[in-house]
Amino acid sequence: MSTPPLASGPEGPDALRPLLDTVLGALTDGAAARGGPLPAGGPGQVAQRLRAALGDPLPHHGSPDALHTLVRALAEGAADPADPLCTAHLHCPPLAVATAADLAASALNPSLDSWDQAPAASELEALVARALAHLVYGTPDAPGTQDTRDTQDTQEAQGTRADAVVTTGGTESNQLALLLAREKHHGVQLVCGAGAHHSLHRAAWLLGLPEPVVVPAPAGILDPAALDSALTDLRGPLLVAATAGTTDAGLIDPLPDIAGLCATHGARLHIDAAYGGGLLFSDRHRARLDGLAHADTVTLDLHKLGWQPVAAGLLAVRDPTDLAPLAHRADYLNADDDTEAGHPDLLGRSLRTTRRPDILKIAVTLKTLGLHGIGRLVDQVCAHAHELADLIAAHPAFELYDRPAISTVLFRPHGATDDTVAAVRRTLLDQGRAVLGRATLDGRRWLKATLLNPHTRPGDLATLLKLVEGHTPR
Numbered sequence: 131m132s133t134p135p136l137a138s139g140p141e142g143p144d145a146l147r148p149l150l151d152t153v154l155g156a157l158t159d160g161a162a163a164r165g166g167p168l169p170a171g172g173p174g175q176v177a178q179r180l181r182a183a184l185g186d187p188l189p190h191h192g193s194p195d196a197l198h199t200l201v202r203a204l205a206e207g208a209a210d211p212a213d214p215l216c217t218a219h220l221h222c223p224p225l226a227v228a229t230a231a232d233l234a235a236s237a238l239n240p241s242l243d244s245w246d247q248a249p250a251a252s253e254l255e256a257l258v259a260r261a262l263a264h265l266v267y268g269t270p271d272a273p274g275t276q277d278t279r280d281t282q283d284t285q286e287a288q289g290t291r292a293d294a295v296v297t298t299g300g301t302e303s304n305q306l307a308l309l310l311a312r313e314k315h316h317g318v319q320l321v322c323g324a325g326a327h328h329s330l331h332r333a334a335w336l337l338g339l340p341e342p343v344v345v346p347a348p349a350g351i352l353d354p355a356a357l358d359s360a361l362t363d364l365r366g367p368l369l370v371a372a373t374a375g376t377t378d379a380g381l382i383d384p385l386p387d388i389a390g391l392c393a394t395h396g397a398r399l400h401i402d403a404a405y406g407g408g409l410l411f412s413d414r415h416r417a418r419l420d421g422l423a424h425a426d427t428v429t430l431d432l433h434k435l436g437w438q439p440v441a442a443g444l445l446a447v448r449d450p451t452d453l454a455p456l457a458h459r460a461d462y463l464n465a466d467d468d469t470e471a472g473h474p475d476l477l478g479r480s481l482r483t484t485r486r487p488d489i490l491k492i493a494v495t496l497k498t499l500g501l502h503g504i505g506r507l508v509d510q511v512c513a514h515a516h517e518l519a520d521l522i523a524a525h526p527a528f529e530l531y532d533r534p535a536i537s538t539v540l541f542r543p544h545g546a547t548d549d550t551v552a553a554v555r556r557t558l559l560d561q562g563r564a565v566l567g568r569a570t571l572d573g574r575r576w577l578k579a580t581l582l583n584p585h586t587r588p589g590d591l592a593t594l595l596k597l598v599e600g601h602t603p604r
């Protein structure tokens with residue numbers, strides 16, 4: 131076998147073109163073989179088919195068929211978020227244009243740990259990350275969330291300095307937020323609501339912080355009175371983590387109240403907007419994030435309400451000097467004399483070393499759709515959630531948990547036990563008919579539909595309910 135071709139270089143595009151045809155054909159074949167939102171047969175049959183396709187994973191002699199075989203097998207066995215009946219998680223269908231940009235990122239393979247591996251990509255990351263930070267914190271010329279209270283001037287002054295670092299998602303962003311707080315205050319106590327994401331607890335554990343103080347969230351959102359009393363009782367540096375878009379129900383904590391309490395008690399504020407941050411793009415829904423600009427750090431996750439292929443996370447930081455603890459020297463990557471000579475020092479923008487240019491697909495999406503175009507997608511999925519909630523509320527067989535806060539709808543068959551709710555979900559999964567999530571709220575188990583597909587039609591939502599109804603034992 132001759133030396134295999136490379137993806138970049140003058141011959142890269144010509145080498146890629148026929149391979150792309152193979153990939154696209156395999157995606158089509160695999161999806162047709164699946165014939166639904168996920169493969170039928172449950173874990174056993176899926177594993178068996180995948181094993182048959184893979185064969186020996188370490189063959190002595192390779193075969194050019196592997197690309198088609200394995201891509202087809204993965205597509206056949208995929209849970210496809212572009213299928214309107216695939217609605218379990220914050221697992222978005224990526225935009226075609228973002229995915230195409232990601233191909234270029236793989237072909238060029240810049241690595242964001244030193245300028246000499248990513249000359250243009252490093253500048254793109256700096257510009258786009260800062261622009262997104264300004265969207266969070268508001269600048270005079272960007273439609274941010276700056277509110278019109280007395281602090282507006284300082285908000286804007288800080289907004290123009292705000293920055294963001296690129297992460298692999300909400301988990302890494304939350305972890306960095308805790309790390310920056312710990313470093314700034316020489317230790318910190320995390321205080322979060324009962325609905326806060328599990329990654330915050332893990333980050334506290336990983337960083338050697340005390341057990342988080344969990345404040346009750348009786349209606350799914352952090353209770354300001356309970357937060358006030360917790361902050362009154364606690365001593366030492368405190369970090370409050372609020373959530374804008376809980377994973378289970380999409381609920382948004384009362385951000386202005388929480389920001390006010392943090393100011394009163396001198397606590398630092400982190401807002402996990404991994405889900406709800408997407409509302410920033412929407413003229414209709416942006417105001418629901420009022421208060422976001424008061425946070426010291428904000429988690430964003432554009433592989434949720436941003437329609438990016440994984441990974442596309444950011445941590446926005448109001449005061450960029452908070453990022454100082456990430457500074458790090460490695461002579462082969464950011465020698466002092468190179469930095470003094472004007473070569474950007476990139477190591478201090480992440481805890482990772484080799485790092486993909488995830489900013490490219492984000493930048494391409496922002497420029498292709500514009501804020502207005504992304505905002506329309508947000509509006510569409512929020513509207514779909516309301517349509518589904520309407521159908522459920524009007525349906526005698528179902529109980530609706532509540533009106534959707536973002537694009538998550540929780541419901542359950544009337545009179546079903548928690549075990550029945552779990553069994554219906556599993557049956558639909560195993561039969562390959564629908565992908566629904568589950569959440570326990572108010573002490574009961576609910577089916578969860580997280581609507582992230584802007585192409586969903588009303589008929590799809592009715593089909594989803596019909597499937598659940600038809601598979602509920604009575």
Ligand SMILES: *Cc1c(COP(=O)(O)O)cnc(C)c1O
Pocket residue numbers: 220298299300301302304327329373375376377402403404405431443
């Ligand atoms: C999804 C989610 C996270 C974790 O993000 P990953 O990208 O999965 O690491 C954190 N917080 C909230 C509220 C989330 O919904």
